[in-house]
Every structure is written in C-alpha cells, then in structure tokens.
Amino acid sequence: MNRKTVLAIILLFGSSCTLSMRHSARKSLTDPLLPFSFLTSVTHVDIAGNTPRHVIAVDLNHDGLPDLVGADSGGATTRIRLAVGDGTFVAMPNVNVGGANWLVAVADLNGDSHPDLTAISDVTDGVAVALGAGDGTFAASTVYPTGSDPGDIALTDLNGDSRPDIIVLNRDIAATAIPDTVSVLINSGTGTFAAQVPYTISNAPVSMQVADFDGDSITDIVVNAGNTDIDFLKGVGNGTFAAKVTSTSVIFTGGHMVSLDIDGDGDRDIVTVHSFSDFIGYSLNNGNGTFANHVQIVTSYADATSLFTGDFNFDGRADLGIVRGVASNDQLDFFAGQTTAPYFVFDRTYSLGTDQTTEVSANTDIDGDGFVDVIGVSLNTDDALILYSSQ
Numbered sequence: 001m002n003r004k005t006v007l008a009i010i011l012l013f014g015s016s017c018t019l020s021m022r023h024s025a026r027k028s029l030t031d032p033l034l035p036f037s038f039l040t041s042v043t044h045v046d047i048a049g050n051t052p053r054h055v056i057a058v059d060l061n062h063d064g065l066p067d068l069v070g071a072d073s074g075g076a077t078t079r080i081r082l083a084v085g086d087g088t089f090v091a092m093p094n095v096n097v098g099g100a101n102w103l104v105a106v107a108d109l110n111g112d113s114h115p116d117l118t119a120i121s122d123v124t125d126g127v128a129v130a131l132g133a134g135d136g137t138f139a140a141s142t143v144y145p146t147g148s149d150p151g152d153i154a155l156t157d158l159n160g161d162s163r164p165d166i167i168v169l170n171r172d173i174a175a176t177a178i179p180d181t182v183s184v185l186i187n188s189g190t191g192t193f194a195a196q197v198p199y200t201i202s203n204a205p206v207s208m209q210v211a212d213f214d215g216d217s218i219t220d221i222v223v224n225a226g227n228t229d230i231d232f233l234k235g236v237g238n239g240t241f242a243a244k245v246t247s248t249s250v251i252f253t254g255g256h257m258v259s260l261d262i263d264g265d266g267d268r269d270i271v272t273v274h275s276f277s278d279f280i281g282y283s284l285n286n287g288n289g290t291f292a293n294h295v296q297i298v299t300s301y302a303d304a305t306s307l308f309t310g311d312f313n314f315d316g317r318a319d320l321g322i323v324r325g326v327a328s329n330d331q332l333d334f335f336a337g338q339t340t341a342p343y344f345v346f347d348r349t350y351s352l353g354t355d356q357t358t359e360v361s362a363n364t365d366i367d368g369d370g371f372v373d374v375i376g377v378s379l380n381t382d383d384a385l386i387l388y389s390s391q
C-alpha cells in the first residue's frame with residue numbers, strides 16, 4: 001500500500017455514480033486480449049468517518065455475504081457495515097482502534113472461527129487488535145507498538161502454529177527512526193501478541209509483500225524502498241527472518257508494489273507503479289529472492305498511483321488494474337496479462353467521476369454473481385465504493 005501517493009488519487013466516477021458500460025463482444029478463452037468483465041455501476045456505501053483510506057470486504061457474521069470494514073483516517077475508529085443481502089449495508093458499532101487508521105486487515109487470530117480485526121495507525125505508531133464475536137461486533141481493542149508510521153500490514157502464520165502473526169511495514173515518513181524497520185509480532189495462539197521484533201530494511205520503504213519468494217515454502221518479506229532498493233528478508237519458519245538481502249534495480253522502484261509470477265517460471269516477481277517517474281515496471285525474481293533490474297512496461301504513464309491484480313478476463317493469467325490520478329482525466333486502467341515480455345498489455349480504461357478514490361482492490365465477489373468486484377474508498381464523499389462487475 002502506498003500512502004503518500006493515495007492522496008493524489010482522483011478517480012472520476014461521474015455525478016450519476018453510474019458507469020457507462022463499454023460493450024464489446026467477448027472473445028474466445030484462448031484470446032489473450034479477452035475483454036475484462038464489465039464494471040457496470042458504482043455503488044456508494046456510507047461508511048461515515050472522516051476521510052476513509054481503505055476498505056475491505058469480508059464476511060464477519062458467517063452469513064456468506066461479504067461485509068465492509070473501513071479504515072477512518074480522520075478519526076480513531078474502524079467502521080463496520082454488515083451486508084443485508086439486497087445490496088445495502090447496515091451500520092454496526094464503530095471499533096475504537098486508538099488513533100487514525102490507514103489500513104485494516106481481518107483474519108481469525110484466536111482460532112474460534114470468528115474474523116478478528118487489525119488496524120494500523122500512525123498516531124499510535126501501533127497495530128490495534130480487536131477480537132470478533134462473529135456477529136459484526138468486536139471486543140475492545142488492544143494496541144501493540146510497532147515502528148514509526150506503520151504503512152502496510154499482513155496477517156499470516158509465520159511459525160507453523162496455524163495462528164496468523166502480524167507483519168507491519170514502518171514507513172517512518174518523518175525519517176525519525178534510523179534504521180527503518182519491519183515489525184513482526186508473533187501470536188500467542190489466543191489472539192494476544194508478543195512485543196514487536198524489528199528487522200532492519202533499506203531507507204524510505206514504500207510497500208511490502210509477504211509471501212514465499214525463494215521457493216522453500218516458507219513465508220518471506222519483500223520491501224521496496226527508496227528509489228532503487230528491493231529488500232528480501234528470508235523467512236526461517238519459526239517466526240524469525242534473516243537479515244535483508246538488497247537488490248538494487250538501477251531505476252526507480254519506489255511506488256506501490258504487487259507480487260505475482262509474471263514470467264511463469266514458478267517464482268514470485270514484482271510489479272510497481274511510480275507516480276513521479278511515470279511508468280509501470282517489473283523486476284523478475286532470480287529464484288532466490290534477489291531481483292533482476294527493473295524493466296519498464298509502460299513509459300510516459302503519468303500519475304499511476306496504485307495497482308492491484310486479478311484474473312479479470314478469465315484466461316487463467318493475472319491482469320493488472322491501475323488507479324491513475326490524472327488531474328483532468330482520472331481513470332481506472334486495466335492491463336491484460338501476457339505470456340511474454342513485457343507481460344502486460346493495455347486493454348481498457350474506465351473514465352470515472354469526481355470521487356477521490358484510493359486503495360482500490362479486487363479480490364471479493366461482493367454480490368455473489370461469480371465475478372470479482374472492485375472496491376475502494378472515496379476521499380471526496382467519505383464512502384466505500386463498489387464497482388460491480390458482471391458478464
């Protein structure tokens with residue numbers, strides 16, 4: 001996640017809050033330029049708060065309907081909205097997380113099958129943990145200290161006890177902490193966490209990916225930092241990590257990052273956008289968590305601020321969605337995944353209205369029609385936005 005750049009994101013959704021469909025015939029499944037599923041409309045869901053920065057969709061109350069969890073960057077609460085089943089959502093009590101929160105993550109942390117909530121805050125310089133009751137309500141949160149200005153979070157089991165641990169990227173925007181760090185907080189098994197263990201990373205970290213990058217099936221941490229550095233922290237498997245190994249990719253890598261195997265060789269590569277140097281690019285994994293020099297996919301591509309992946313055209317290959325905050329023509333661009341370099345080809349643009357949309361993702365089928373929908377938040381209206389897709 002990239003907090004610096006999200007401020008600049010403005011997607012234009014139109015005053016009617018409805019997207020015009022871009023009809024075109026669906027091609028065969030072997031065509032690499034299959035049309036993406038159509039984004040048919042934009043639905044605003046009031047999540048209140050002040051300047052929400054992030055929203056996720058996850059079923060909190062076991063009814064099979066994804067609910068909304070929104071980070072309120074202007075207040076100290078996380079906002080909960082339960083899906084009714086008719087496309088509307090009802091407000092549940094806010095969860096006090098101790099300070100303005102920028103990102104939220106949900107997983108069952110204590111093994112009772114109920115989703116639990118975490119939220120990072122650069123006011124508390126910590127991560128709040130609130131255990132879920134399974135009905136959309138949460139117990140009072142506990143805030144665990146992290147490093148300075150936590151800016152990204154992942155929940156995954158690092159030590160094999162089947163309980164998710166917490167990994168936080170500390171962005172240290174004011175450069176008060178030297179060196180910069182990633183915080184690892186190990187779950188006791190009951191949803192309480194040990195004090196953070198900090199790991200040194202390169203200066204000016206931007207974005208983090210937590211996954212296996214060297215093929216040993218043990219989760220690692222990859223951070224892009226500054227303008228050139230990609231740090232690999234090799235997971236040991238017991239909740240600890242080796243010291244960073246840094247690849248210097250020669251040209252800018254300092255934007256929002258996603259990871260996926262783009263060249264089909266079995267290891268996870270990275271794709272980044274950079275809003276200041278105007279490109280989308282990738283770095284291929286050498287197989288051991290070090291990365292080859294960055295290669296530009298698209299140049300002269302101004303104001304790309306955030307990206308997400310998913311197979312939007314059903315060809316089995318991951319595609320890219322990119323939020324582009326161009327001042328007078330803001331948009332959501334899609335690039336179709338390809339088998340050969342540069343691995344992604346521009347497919348289509350959705351021109352949108354005057355919502356300032358940020359932290360867009362596409363990993364949940366919110367309306368249950370079998371097609372993954374796009375979700376984000378509007379800085380302009382303080383709403384969650386759902387762009388429903390259909391075929």
Ligand SMILES: [Ca+2]
Pocket residue numbers: 058059060061062063064065066067082083
């Ligand atoms: Ca639900």
Ligand SMILES: [Ca+2]
Pocket residue numbers: 107108109110111112113114115116131132
């Ligand atoms: Ca739980």
Ligand SMILES: [Ca+2]
Pocket residue numbers: 211212213214215216217218219220234235
């Ligand atoms: Ca590994």
Ligand SMILES: [Ca+2]
Pocket residue numbers: 260261262263264265266267268269284285
């Ligand atoms: Ca690869």
